[in-house]
Amino acid sequence: MSPHVLEPIADAAWPARERKRLGGWRLNATEGFSLRINACWPLGAPDRDPESAIDAVEAFYGQRGLPVRFKLTDGATAPADLADRLERRGYRLHGETLLMTGPVVGVADPEVELSSEPDPAFEALLVASAKGNAADANERLQALGRIPAPARFARLTLDGRTAALGACAVDGEAVGIFGMRTDPGFRRQGLARRVLDSLLAEAGDLGARTAYLQVEDANAPAIALYAARGFSTAYRYRYWSWPARD
Template sequence: MSGLSTRDIGHRVVVRHRLDGGQATDVIGVLQSYDEQTLEVRHADSTPYRIHQTAVVAAKPIPPMPLRRVDVEQLFLTTALGRPAVETLYVGEWLLRASGGWTGRGNSVLPAGDPGLPFSDAAKQVEAFYLERALPPLALARIGYPEFEEFTGLGWIDARPAKSDALVLHTTLDHVNGVPAYEVLVAGRPDAEWYEAAFDDQVPATAPPVMEGAPKAAFASVELDGRVVAVARGSMTGHWLGVDAVRVDPAYRRRGLATALVQGLARWAGPAGGRRTYLEVEEENVGALTIYTALGYVEAYRYRYLTSR
């Protein structure tokens, strides 16, 4: 007899059940659905197992999967692939990105890997790329990593000294795919209401191609009182779910809407092969940081933007 209920949807469980031949077997994974007739468990490899309640011998919740050590180099590149810029160019393995000046991530070099040139020569190519586009030369440099010291050694300085560090956080998808407290609509394309909720003013011209440019993206929203009051974007890169563009109408904050958006995107990503998730937040954004750490996110690395001008 099952020891589970609908409250366990989104959490890890173990279910012992009998197969057609009569032998018993165990399935461990995240409970995807539960009703009087059947339950469905998603295995860690995203394989869904639908089990009739009459076949269940025993079932119970189990602790979340331990958070594995993250491959920072892989995650560093994954963050760029999940939100591709309008224009990109490689210098060796370095990724130059330009998006008309909208967002630092879309208009900075990602110094991942070997540029194939002496560092100083590669930095000069970075400067030339951005100056040709009338953009300030920017490098997204991880604090405490060699590229940060290399850039600063060449005279590059903090481009945004008044702002705090940007933190890249990560966790396993099992930690964040609980049942949202609100109905979260997840669509493959954003509509006008989504963009209206995502931006205070006019939508920048380069925002739609950046937001919609990932091969596999999803746009989450929550509607209350007849209008969209909270939105977020998700993207899949391999088994990684990236979450960004989380925005809640100021009049509806402190109600758990941001948590619901992350959970809704996590539940979208699981059947699509998602296993892990990341997001970015500025250290000074204490409210958002509190929400994300409560969901199980931990710091992978932090970065700042450096400029030569």
């Protein structure tokens, strides 16, 4: 799938609390932690000249006390010179991310429990993975709760502990993979692969044919895991933020 097709699907799958449109520009705002739901996605021409549109985006996030952030996607950013315009204003580049796609092929694991909403054990591991940042954990839990149906939440329990988890959002023939986490005490045991396989098997039963996921360019272990499951990079995106990030 091209970014023009897949980016709107990905936007709908991880919904922000507050959303606004400026023509083809999508403004997402939540609590400020998850970058995708706290950024402007300029996927088409804005409804005004670009400089005025940037002014409007800055006002939108400024009114909410959030950093101003743009998510620029290879092959799907409008106008094409937006990065240059942002750089001239003092924005800085960060957070290069791969959008990987792969086949919806997997075998259900009997030890991976699936549900249509996150249960308390699922939530507990997600909160623990936030490393004490309760606001970040809360934002992600709320975003998971906004995933439109059909959504599935996978949890693998070992030795009485939640060892790994993940979630997926099915939209027609596309399925997005989100929230993959493994308890540090259970890493390097192939648990993420088992969770992923179960999610893909379930998504296939729900009609999905193409899976997608986002992974930071620096996360070599995760990229290797997904590549081994047949995923490859479809395109990349990067964030431009102001005030500039270190």
